[in-house]
Amino acid sequence: MDALAHAFKGRRVFVTGHTGFKGAWLCLFLARLGARVTGYSLAPSGTPTMFELARVSDTLERHHIADVRDQAALTRAMADAAPELVLHLAAQALVRHGYADPVTTWSTNVMGTVHVLEALRACPDARAALVVTTDKCYENQHWPWGYRENDRLGGHDPYSASKAGAELVAHSYRSSFFAAGGPLLATARAGNVIGGGDWSLDRLIPDAVRAMQQGNALPVRSPHATRPWQHVLEPLHGYLLLAARLLAGDTACAGAYNFGPDAADNLSVATLLGGLQAHWPQLAWRLDGEQHAAKEAALLYLDSSKARQELDWQVRWPLATGIEQTAAWYAAAARDPGGARAFTEQQLEHFCA
Numbered sequence: 001m002d003a004l005a006h007a008f009k010g011r012r013v014f015v016t017g018h019t020g021f022k023g024a025w026l027c028l029f030l031a032r033l034g035a036r037v038t039g040y041s042l043a044p045s046g047t048p049t050m051f052e053l054a055r056v057s058d059t060l061e062r063h064h065i066a067d068v069r070d071q072a073a074l075t076r077a078m079a080d081a082a083p084e085l086v087l088h089l090a091a092q093a094l095v096r097h098g099y100a101d102p103v104t105t106w107s108t109n110v111m112g113t114v115h116v117l118e119a120l121r122a123c124p125d126a127r128a129a130l131v132v133t134t135d136k137c138y139e140n141q142h143w144p145w146g147y148r149e150n151d152r153l154g155g156h157d158p159y160s161a162s163k164a165g166a167e168l169v170a171h172s173y174r175s176s177f178f179a180a181g182g183p184l185l186a187t188a189r190a191g192n193v194i195g196g197g198d199w200s201l202d203r204l205i206p207d208a209v210r211a212m213q214q215g216n217a218l219p220v221r222s223p224h225a226t227r228p229w230q231h232v233l234e235p236l237h238g239y240l241l242l243a244a245r246l247l248a249g250d251t252a253c254a255g256a257y258n259f260g261p262d263a264a265d266n267l268s269v270a271t272l273l274g275g276l277q278a279h280w281p282q283l284a285w286r287l288d289g290e291q292h293a294a295k296e297a298a299l300l301y302l303d304s305s306k307a308r309q310e311l312d313w314q315v316r317w318p319l320a321t322g323i324e325q326t327a328a329w330y331a332a333a334a335r336d337p338g339g340a341r342a343f344t345e346q347q348l349e350h351f352c353a
Contacts, residue, residue: 001033001352007244009034012125014083016040016068016116017090018060021198022132024050025232025344026087029240031059032348038062038081040074041090050197053333053340068112071119078119085243086129086183088116091163095136096202098159109162110169117173117185126183128246130239131170135191135228135260135302136160146263146303149189149256167256174254184246184254190235191228191260191302194272194322196329196344198232204269205276209330212282219288223270228260228302230315231322233351235259238313245311253310260302265319275320279327316351325350 013030017023018039030037043065044051057063062081066073068090078086091109092098098105113131120129138147139154153168155161167187174185199206204220211218238259245253267275277283307313317325325347332343 004240004244005033007033007247008240011035011085011247012038012081012083014038014040014078014081014086016086016088018056019044019049019051019065020089020093021050021195021200022193022232022236023089024054024056024197025195026089026236026239027056027059028054028344028348029233029236032345032352033240036061038064038077038083040064040066040068040077042067046199046201048199048337050199050340053337054197054344055341068115069107071115074115075119075122078123082125083123084125084127085247086116086120086123086126087239087243088113088129088131090116091132091166092159093134094200094202095157095159098157098162102158105158106162106165109159110165113166113169117169117177120183121177127249128243129183129185130243130246131166131185131187132239133163133166133187133189134160135189135258135300137164137167137189139164140300143301146260146301147258148303149258149306178254184249184251186242186246186254187256188235188239188242189256189258189302190238191230191300193232193235194229194326195232196326196333196347197340204272205326208273208276208280208283208285211285212280218273218283218285220269220273220285221288223273223285223287224268226266226268227272227300228266229272229319229322230261230265231317231319231325233348234261234315234317234322237316237351238307238311241311241313242307257307257311258302258304259307259313260304261319262315263301265315266301267319272323275323276327279324279331
C-alpha cells in the first residue's frame with residue numbers, strides 16, 4: 001500500500017457517486033492515501049446510509065449534491081475541482097429497478113457517462129479517468145467459465161444493457177478524443193460486492209439485515225444462483241491500482257479490466273447465506289414463491305487474469321473473511337452507530353496491513 005499512498009498523496013481526485021455504498025468506502029480509502037477528494041452525487045438515499053454514518057463528507061475538499069444528468073452543473077463542479085483523476089461511479093445500480101424505471105436507468109448510466117467524459121475534456125489538468133461499470137455488461141451466455149475483457153458486451157435487461165452502453169461510450173471517447181493526447185481512460189468491471197454500510201433496497205445482505213431487525217425470514221428468489229461475491233474493498237483496491245498506473249502515464253492500461261474473486265468464491269446465494277448464519281444465527285430465510293417478471297442471470301463469473309498479470313492485483317481477503325468483516329460491521333453499527341467512522345477505518349487498516 002505504500003506505493004498507492006505515494007501515487008495518491010496530494011492528488012486532486014473527482015469522484016462521482018460518492019454518497020453511495022461503494023463511493024463512500026472509496027472516499028475513505030482515498031482519504032487514507034492522502035488524496036484531495038471532490039465528490040459529486042445525488043443526496044444519500046434512505047436511512048441510515050454509510051455516507052452519513054461514517055461522516056464521509058468530513059474527508060472531502062468539496063461536496064456537490066447534484067445529478068450527472070445535469071451537464072452544466074457537472075461541468076462547473078469538475079472545472080472548479082481541477083482534478084488530475086476522475087473516478088466515475090455514479091449510476092442507477094439495481095437490476096430490478098431498471099425494469100421499473102428504464103428511462104432513468106438509461107439516461108443515468110449512458111448519458112451520465114457522456115456528461116462526465118465531456119466535462120473531463122474541458123479539464124486541462126486531468127491525467128486519468130476510470131469509468132466503473134459491472135460484470136453484467138457482458139452478454140451472458142451462461143458459460144461455466146469466466147468472461148474476459150474481450151468477450152461480447154450486451155445484457156437483456158435495462159440495467160445490464162445500459163452498463164454495456166457506458167462501456168461503449170468510454171471506448172468511443174478514448175478512440176475519438178483521447179487517443180492523441182489528453183487523459184488516459186480505462187473501465188473497470190466488478191462483480192457483486194458485500195460489506196458493511198450497504199442499505200440498498202433489493203440487495204441480499206441489506207435485505208437480510210432488515211429481515212433480522214424485523215424478526216422475519218428473508219424471502220430469497222434464486223437460492224441456487226451463483227455470483228462472484230467479494231468484499232467491497234477488493235475491487236476498490238483494484239480500481240486504485242489501475243488509476244495509479246494511468247496517473248503514471250502507462251498507456252497500456254487504458255482499456256477494460258475485470259475485478260472478480262477467485263473461482264472458489266463464486267458461490268450460490270444459499271451458500272453465502274449459510275456463511276452469514278455462522279455469524280448471525282438469528283438469520284432465517286425462505287424461498288420466495290412469488291412470480292417475478294424481472295429475469296436475473298443464474299450464473300455469472302469473471303476471469304480477472306488480466307488484472308492479476310498486468311496490475312499485480314490479488315484478492316487480499318478470502319470470502320470467508322469478507323463475510324466475517326461484513327457481519328462484524330453491521331453488528332458494530334447496531335451497538336454504536338456513532339462509531340461507524342472508527343470501525344470502518346479499522347477495517348480499512350486491517351485490509352491494507
